[in-house]
Amino acid sequence: MRYASWRPRAGWSAASHAGRTANPENDTDKKGKKYAQAGIPYYLIVNPIEGKCLLYSLPSGTHYRALREADFGEPVPIGAPVDAELDTTVLYTY
Template identity: 45%
Template structure:
């Protein structure tokens, strides 16, 4: 008796979306992300954006209780949410304990396990950082999400991921310190943002 061949699975709309996203060729300096079913292409950031990221990275390297690695272009694969099979985000800064060597040998898109904190500085579309990415990072179980909201003049630290969101929020005006819990264990000085 001949065996019946198994049918080839029919690609879904999600499959086509992910395939199209991964095939994108963006202009140099631009980044493309797949966030909640939308392909978001972002132009190179302005100098104030980069200055804010530099301020965060320098303080983490100087003051964190645990030595940290930092990446400004690490693509993260985040769990399904909304309409998308997998979200793919590139945080402005991604931090992981140096002892994990999380970035060594990692593919351009890596799972988010082991990431201690991501940081975003708002640009042209701040709602994406305030809502969509917040939910993606929470679903990924990333312990800390630091958001520098230039439009609102505030720095917000979200912690204790639970389902689609973070259970704890601390928000301060530019110029006030933000307490970063372990493994960072120091107060982030935001005076340079004023």
């Protein structure tokens, strides 16, 4: 399956990506655009190299209107419909 033809299933509340950021533009721009277009409320990127989480929210067309950045160790609140808090104290850098 090619990424360009991939579409999320109805009812998704969040998408996430964890791993090395060898191509950060792909994670933030290309994937973020696709998820926002699909109306997925949250897109979370976990960067274990920098020890940061990026939570994009409020999709509008081809982009997200809000971004919350948190260092590992700080909680990341995720609003409705997920209504949860990501505990980043369990994450570690490498």
